Amino acid sequence: MSIELEEIAEFLKQHHPFDLLPDDVIESLPKRLTARYFRAGTKVLSPEQQCLHLYIIRTGGTETRDPNGQLLARLSEGECFGVRAMFRKGRAANNITTLEDSLCYLLPEKDFHDLAGKYPQFNYFFAQMGGDRLRRGMQMIESRDDDQLKLMSVKVADLIARDLVSIDRSATILDAGKLMCDERVSCLLITQDGDEIAGIITDRDLRNRVIAQARSFDEPVTAIMTDKPISIHPDDYAFDALLTMTRNNIRHLPVLKDGKAVGMITTNNLLARQSLSAVYMAGKISKLNDPADMAKVIAQVPELLSHLIEAGATSQNAGHIVTTLSDAATVRLLQLAEKKLGPPPVPYVWMAGGSQGRQEQTAISDQDNCLILDDAYVEEAHGAYFKALAEFVCDGLNDVGYVFCPGDMMAKTAEWRQPAKVWQNYFNKWIEQPEPKALMLCSVWFDLRPIHGTKSLFDDLHRIIVSRAKDNRIFQAYLVGNAMTHHVPLGFFKNFVMIRGGEHDSTLDLKHNGVVPIVDLARIHALANGVDEVNTFDRLRAVKAFPSISTQGASDLLDAFEFISITRLKHQVRQIRQGHAPDNFLHPESLSAFERTHLKDAFSVIKNLQSALETAFGKSGT
Amino acid sequence: MGLRQKITDSQFYRDLVQRRATGALRTYYDVPAADPTRPIMDTEFIALDLETTGLDPKRDEIVSLGWVIIRQLGVDFSSCEHILVRPTKELTESSVVVHRIFDSDVANAPNIKAALELLLPQMAGRVLISHHAPIELGFLGHACKRCFGAPLQIPTVDTLVLGLRDLHRQGQPFKSGALKLDNLRRSHNLPPFRAHNALSDAIAASGLFLAQVSKRDPKGVLELRRVLR
Numbered sequence: 001m002s003i004e005l006e007e008i009a010e011f012l013k014q015h016h017p018f019d020l021l022p023d024d025v026i027e028s029l030p031k032r033l034t035a036r037y038f039r040a041g042t043k044v045l046s047p048e049q050q051c052l053h054l055y056i057i058r059t060g061g062t063e064t065r066d067p068n069g070q071l072l073a074r075l076s077e078g079e080c081f082g083v084r085a086m087f088r089k090g091r092a093a094n095n096i097t098t099l100e101d102s103l104c105y106l107l108p109e110k111d112f113h114d115l116a117g118k119y120p121q122f123n124y125f126f127a128q129m130g131g132d133r134l135r136r137g138m139q140m141i142e143s144r145d146d147d148q149l150k151l152m153s154v155k156v157a158d159l160i161a162r163d164l165v166s167i168d169r170s171a172t173i174l175d176a177g178k179l180m181c182d183e184r185v186s187c188l189l190i191t192q193d194g195d196e197i198a199g200i201i202t203d204r205d206l207r208n209r210v211i212a213q214a215r216s217f218d219e220p221v222t223a224i225m226t227d228k229p230i231s232i233h234p235d236d237y238a239f240d241a242l243l244t245m246t247r248n249n250i251r252h253l254p255v256l257k258d259g260k261a262v263g264m265i266t267t268n269n270l271l272a273r274q275s276l277s278a279v280y281m282a283g284k285i286s287k288l289n290d291p292a293d294m295a296k297v298i299a300q301v302p303e304l305l306s307h308l309i310e311a312g313a314t315s316q317n318a319g320h321i322v323t324t325l326s327d328a329a330t331v332r333l334l335q336l337a338e339k340k341l342g343p344p345p346v347p348y349v350w351m352a353g354g355s356q357g358r359q360e361q362t363a364i365s366d367q368d369n370c371l372i373l374d375d376a377y378v379e380e381a382h383g384a385y386f387k388a389l390a391e392f393v394c395d396g397l398n399d400v401g402y403v404f405c406p407g408d409m410m411a412k413t414a415e416w417r418q419p420a421k422v423w424q425n426y427f428n429k430w431i432e433q434p435e436p437k438a439l440m441l442c443s444v445w446f447d448l449r450p451i452h453g454t455k456s457l458f459d460d461l462h463r464i465i466v467s468r469a470k471d472n473r474i475f476q477a478y479l480v481g482n483a484m485t486h487h488v489p490l491g492f493f494k495n496f497v498m499i500r501g502g503e504h505d506s507t508l509d510l511k512h513n514g515v516v517p518i519v520d521l522a523r524i525h526a527l528a529n530g531v532d533e534v535n536t537f538d539r540l541r542a543v544k545a546f547p548s549i550s551t552q553g554a555s556d557l558l559d560a561f562e563f564i565s566i567t568r569l570k571h572q573v574r575q576i577r578q579g580h581a582p583d584n585f586l587h588p589e590s591l592s593a594f595e596r597t598h599l600k601d602a603f604s605v606i607k608n609l610q611s612a613l614e615t616a617f618g619k620s621g622t
Numbered sequence: 623m624g625l626r627q628k629i630t631d632s633q634f635y636r637d638l639v640q641r642r643a644t645g646a647l648r649t650y651y652d653v654p655a656a657d658p659t660r661p662i663m664d665t666e667f668i669a670l671d672l673e674t675t676g677l678d679p680k681r682d683e684i685v686s687l688g689w690v691i692i693r694q695l696g697v698d699f700s701s702c703e704h705i706l707v708r709p710t711k712e713l714t715e716s717s718v719v720v721h722r723i724f725d726s727d728v729a730n731a732p733n734i735k736a737a738l739e740l741l742l743p744q745m746a747g748r749v750l751i752s753h754h755a756p757i758e759l760g761f762l763g764h765a766c767k768r769c770f771g772a773p774l775q776i777p778t779v780d781t782l783v784l785g786l787r788d789l790h791r792q793g794q795p796f797k798s799g800a801l802k803l804d805n806l807r808r809s810h811n812l813p814p815f816r817a818h819n820a821l822s823d824a825i826a827a828s829g830l831f832l833a834q835v836s837k838r839d840p841k842g843v844l845e846l847r848r849v850l851r
Contacts, residue, residue, distance in 0.1 A: 005702065007816055035697035037810075037832035039840065059813050101811040101836075103829060106696065 005030040008105065011058065015078035017125035021115065033105040038098045044081075045092040051085035053106035060102025065095045073240065074099070083126050086112050087592060113597070120559050120601045156241050156255055157234035160263030166191045169198045173210055173224060174217035176201060187252040187264065190225045195260040199225030202252055231256040234263070241265055278304060278321045282328040289336060291399040294329050298401045301325060302363045302576040309573050315565035316537045319360040326356050326365065329400050330393065331452045337392040345382045346374040347454035350393070353409065353444040358519070358534050360565075363572040363582040367394065367402040368409045368444045370416040372457045377419040390417050409444050423461050431468045434478040443482065446523055447534045462532065469527040473617070476528050480617045483520035484610060488603040489513045496588050496600070504585040508599075510571065511584035514564040517606050518557055521613060525549050528617070536561060548616050553609050560602035567591075567599060627851075630775065639772040646739040647770035653746035656777050658847035662835055665846050667692040667779070668744055669751040669828035670758055671820040675709060675717040679760035683709040684734055685723050687741060688821025690828050692751070695835060695842070697828045704821035705740060706731040721819075735769040738762075745776055753803045753827040755780040755851060780851045781806070781827050784834045806830055810837075 008030040012018040018026060035058070038044055045051050047067045061076040072094060075081055084093035090109055116123040166189040167176050180188050180203075187202040201224055209215065209224040231254045232241050241253055245267060255263040281297050281304065288294050301322055308318045334350055354368030355361045371390055373382075390411035398404050411417050418426075430442055446465065450458045469475060489497045489508050498506045508514070519536050526532075526539040529546040533539045537558065544554040571590075572582035588596055629635055640651040656665050670689040676682030684707050691701035706723060708731040718724055732740070752758040755778050766774040785806045789796045799805055803826050804814065810833035815826040838844055 005699065007822075008699070011813075031700050031702070033699045035699070035829060035832065036695065037812075037829065037836050039833075039836045042836075042840065059811050101833065103812055103833075 008033065011078070012056075015056075017122045020121040020125070021119055025115070025119075029107070029111075032111050033107060036104050036106055037102070038104065039101050040098055042098045043095065044098060044104075045085070045094070045096040047092060047094060049092045050090055051082045051092040052090050052109045053082060054080055054086055054109070054112045055082045055096075056080050056105040056107060058103040058105055060098060060100040060104075062102060063097050063099050065097070067094070069095075071237075071240070080126075085109075086116075086126070117597050117601065120556060120563070120598065120605060123598050123601065124559050124563060155234065156232055156236045156238060156265060157263075159238055159241070159265045160234070160255060164189060164261055164263050166261065167221065168192065169220070169222050171221045172218050173206075173215070173221050176221045177206060177217070180206075186266070189254055189261050189264065190221055191261065197229070197231070197254060197256065197259075197261050198222065199227050200229040200252065200254060201225045229254055231261075232265075233257065278324060282324055285325065285328040286332050288332065291333070291396040294332065294396075294400045298325060298329060301401075302572070302582060305363050305569065306573040306576055309566070309569050315360075315562055315569055316535070318569060319355075319358075319362070319535075319565075322363075322365075323356055323359040323361045326361060326367075326397075326402055327352070327451055329397065329402070330356075330369070333393040333396040333400075334389070334452045336396075337389045340392065341385060341388055344389070344453075345385055346376045347457060348373045348386065348389075349453035349455055349457040350411070350451045351448045351458065352451050353448050354405075357444070357447040357449040358536055359449070360515075360519075360536060362569060363576065364584075365402055366405050367397045368405050369394070369397075369411050369451075370409070370445070370448075371411040371418070372423055372461065373417070373419040374454070374457060375419045375421050386417055387412075387414070407441055407444075409441070420457055420461055424464055427461065427465055427468070431465075431472050431475045434475045436478055436481060439478055440482050440485070443479075443520070443523065446527065447519075449534055466527075466530050466532050470530040476524065476617050479520075479524045479527070480613055483517065483524060483613065486512060486517040486520060488517060488606045488610075490600060490603045490607060496596075498588070499585070507585035507587050509584055510564060510568040510586050514603065514606070515561075515568065515584075517610065518561045518564070521557060521606070521609055522561075524613065524617070525554075549609070549612070553612060556605045557609055560605040563598060563602045567595070630773075631777070636775045639775060643766075643770055643772035645770045646742045647766050647772055647774070650742040650746045650774075655775070656747060656749045656846060658777065658850060659845050661842065662839060662844050662846050662849065663695055663842040666748045667751050667828075667831070668748045669697075669824045669831065670741075670745075671752065671823035671827065672758055672761060673721045673723070673820050674757075674761055675711075675714060677757070679757075679764045682761075683707075683711065684737070684761050684765060685709055685713070685717065685721060685728060686820045687737060688819060688824045689741070689744060690821070690825050691744070691748070692828055692831070695832055697825065697832065699825075701744075702821060702825070703740070703744070704819060705737055707737045708733050734765050738765060738769055748776075749846065749850075750776045750778040751827055751831050752778065752780060753823070753830070754782045777846070778851050779831060779849050781830045781834060783851050784849060785830075788834070788837070803827060803830065807833075810834070 009027045012026050012029060034053070044055070044062065057075055057077055057079055059077060061074065062081055063071065064073040064075065064081060065071055081096050082092065085091055086109060116126060165179065165183045165185045167179055169190050169192045176188055180186070187200060189197060190199040190201065192198040199222065201221060205224050205226070210217070215224070230244060230248055230250065232244055234255050234257050245251065245253055251267045253265050254261050255265060281300065285294050285297050288297070305318060305322060308321060313321070330350065330352065338344065349372045351357070351370050351372060352368065353370060355365055356368060371386060373386065394404070394410050394412040404410065409416060430439060448458065491497045496508060498508055522536040522539040522543070525543040525546070525548050528548055529543055531539060531542040533542050540554050540558045540561065543549055544551050567586070568584060571586045575582045588599070591599065636651070636655065643651050668689050668691055670687065672684050672688070673686045674682050674684050686704065686706050688704040691698050706728050708728045713723070713725050713728070750758065759774070759778065763773045766772060782801055785801050789800060803823065807815065807826060807830050810830065812829050812833060815822060817823060835844070835849065838848065
C-alpha cells in the first residue's frame with residue numbers, strides 16, 4: 001500500500017467506529033474510497049436527494065439540519081454524515097452544509113452495508129447514531145401530547161444542575177482529588193487565567209492515569225488532564241448533548257459560553273430527568289396499602305418504558321429502572337405482611353431470582369422469588385407464619401401485575417421457603433450431582449439478589465455458590481448442555497427460522513431464542529470464573545478478563561445482547577403504543593432490512609459463542 | 623515559452639506528431655483529446671507524479687510513476703497506481719538518497735517502454751494534473767519520443783500555476799515556499815501529507831486540484847479551458 005493510502009488507513013483507525021474493524025479490513029478500505037472537496041457553505045446533501053455514499057469528514061466540518069431547519073448536529077474531522085441515507089435506500093434525510101472547507105472520503109453504500117453486515121459493533125454504532133437516535137428524536141418532536149422530557153426542546157442550560165467545580169491549573173493531583181471528594185463530584189474542570197478552560201479530569205482519569213500508573217499525587221494536575229475537552233453551548237439542545245456524549249463515548253460535557261465555563265452536564269443529568277418519574281412511582285408505591293392501588297402504578301410501567309427507550313436509554317438502564325419498581329412493590333408488600341402478621345419469629349431474607357434478580361425486567365415479567373430463613377427456623381413453630389407471609393406477597397405481586405411463575409419458582413411453594421442450611425444442601429446437590437432437568441428449572445436460583453430482610457443470610461450461601469460452581473467442571477458441563485437447548489433462530493444459510501403455525505405464526509421468539517441464550521452464556525462464564533455479578537451486562541463485562549471467553553467474544557455478546565434486548569423493548573413499546581399487550585414475538589418484516597441484517601448478526605454471535613463454549617467446557621450430558 | 627507552448631498545445635501539432643507515433647502512443651492518440659469547452663465536472667483527469675534520477679529530461683531517467691484518476695471531481699482511490707521503472711543506467715547515489723529507490727528495487731521492474739504501455743492507456747482522453755507540470759511533460763515527452771517515435775501531447779492542469787494565479791489575484795506579496803504543494807494544500811484546509819513517493823505526491827496534487835476548482839466553480843459549470851495551463 002502506498003504511503004498516502006496507509007495514511008488514510010491510519011486516519012480511519014483513529015476514528016470510531018472504524019477503529020472497531022480488524023486491521024486488514026481497514027487497510028482494504030482506502031481503495032474503495034473517493035475523495036471530494038467542498039468549500040465552506042456548500043450544501044452537500046438536502047432531504048430526499050440521492051446519496052449513495054457514507055461521507056467521512058477528513059478535514060473541515062459540517063452542520064446537519066432537519067428539513068425544518070432545526071440544528072441536529074455539528075460534525076468535524078473523523079465523523080460521518082449521510083448515515084441516515086444508508087438506512088433509507090440512498091435518500092438523504094437532512095440538510096448537510098459545510099461550515100469550513102472540507103475534504104471528505106466517500107464510502108460507497110454497498111461497502112457500508114457489507115461492513116455493517118459483517119461487523120456488529122460497526123453496525124451498532126451507526127444504528128444508534130443515524131438510524132435510531134435521530135429517528136427517536138424526530139418521534140419525540142411529533143408526539144405533542146407527551147409532557148415527559150423532550151430532549152429536543154430542553155436547552156442544555158436547563159440541565160445544569162449545580163455550580164461548576166473547578167480548580168486552577170497550578171494545583172496538584174492531590175488538591176484536585178481532595179476538591180472532588182469535598183464537593184462530591186466525579187469530574188473537575190481545570191482553569192487558567194480565571195474562567196478560561198485548560199482541561200478536564202474525571203474519576204476515570206484518577207484511576208487510569210494516577211493510580212494505575214503509580215503517579216505521584218504531587219505532580220501538577222495538568223499532567224493527567226484531558227486538554228481542551230469537547231464542550232457544548234448552553235443554548236444547544238439536550239439532544240445535542242446526548243448525541244455528543246454518545247458519539248465521543250464521554251460521560252461529562254462542559255458547558256461553555258463565550259469561551260468561559262458555565263456548567264457541566266453528565267449522562268446522569270440527562271437520564272435523571274427520565275428516571276425522575278420512576279423514582280416518583282417507586283415513592284408512591286412505598287406509601288400504598290392495597291395491591292389494587294399498586295397495580296395502578298405498575299400499570300404505567302409500559303408507558304415509562306416507552307419514554308425511557310425514546311429518550312435513548314440502553315436496555316440495561318431500562319431494565320434497572322423497571323426492576324426498581326417491582327423491587328419497590330415487593331418491599332412494600334413485605335412491610336404490609338409484617339404489619340398484618342406481626343414481626344417475623346426468625347430473621348429472613350426475601351430473594352428475587354430470574355429477570356428481577358438480574359435487574360432485566362421488561363414490560364412483561366412474571367415473578368421468581370424465594371425465602372431464605374435463619375437456621376433457627378423450626379417448621380412446627382414458624383412454618384405457618386412464613387407460609388402466610390409468602391402467600392400474602394406472592395398473591396399481592398400477582399394482583400399488582402407480576403403473574404405467578406409457571407414453574408412455581410416462588411416463595412409460596414414450600415420447597416423454596418427454607419432455612420439457609422437447606423438452601424446450602426440444594427446448591428450442593430445441584431453443583432455436586434447435577435441433573436440436567438433439575439438444573440434447567442433452577443437456573444433462576446443462580447441469579448439471586450436479596451430484596452428485603454436480613455441480607456446477611458444470603459452471604460454464606462452466595463459464597464458457596466460462587467466458590468463451588470467455579471471449581472466443578474461437571475456442573476459447568478451440565479450448564480453448557482442446558483444452554484445449548486436454546487437454539488438461535490438461524491438456518492444454515494443465515495436465514496431466520498421462524499415459529500410455524502399457532503398463535504405466533506411466522507415470528508421470532510426474542511426472549512427464548514435471543515435473550516435467554518445470552519443470559520445463559522453470561523451465567524456460565526460468570527459461575528465458572530467465580531464472578532459474583534448477576535446482571536448479564538455486568539457478568540459479560542466482568543468475564544472479559546478471564547480466559548474462558550475471548551475479550552472480543554465478550555464484547556460481541558454485549559453488543560448482541562444490547563441489540564436484541566433493545567429490539568425486544570422497542571417491539572414491546574410499539575405494541576403498547578398500538579394498544580396491544582406486549583409480548584416477545586417479533587415479525588421480522590416489521591424491521592428494516594438493515595435491522596434484520598443486524599439481528600441475524602446478533603444471532604450468529606450467539607451461535608458462535610455457544611460453539612466456543614462447548615469447546616471450552618466440553619460436551620455435556622456424556 | 624508562451625508561443626512554443628501555444629504551438630505544442632494546438633490541434634495542428636497533435637495531428638502532425640500523431641502520424642509519427644507507434645505502439646502504445648499511437649493507440650493513445652486514437653482517442654480524441656479532452657474537449658476544453660466541456661465542464662470540468664464532466665472531464666476525467668489523471669493526477670500524475672514521477673521520480674527521476676535528476677532534473678534533465680535529456681540525460682536523466684524516470685525511476686517511478688504514480689497516478690490516480692479523478693472523475694466528476696472525485697478522487698477515485700481504487701484507480702491508484704504506483705510503478706517502479708528500471709533505468710538503463712545504474713542509479714546514482716544522489717538519486718538514491720532522494721527517492722530511497724535502490725538498484726535492487728528496480729532490478730525486476732519494467733523498463734520505461736513497458737511502464738509507458740501501462741500509463742498511456744490511462745492518459746488517453748484525460749487531462750493531466752501535475753504540480754509543476756514541465757518536469758512531468760519533459761520526461762514523458764522524451765521517453766515517448768525514444769520509445770514510440772513521437773512526443774506526447776496532453777491537455778494539462780498545473781496546480782502550481784493555479785496556485786500562483788490565486789496568489790496573484792489576492793494581490794498580496796507571498797512568502798517563499800508558498801507555492802510548495804504542502805503549503806498550498808494547507809491554505810485550502812487539506813490535511814498535511816507525508817511525502818514522498820510518486821503516488822503520494824500525485825494524490826496530494828489531486829486533492830489540491832479539487833480544492834482549487836471548488837473555489838473557482840461552486841456551481842460545477844466551469845469549462846475545462848479555464849484551468850488549463
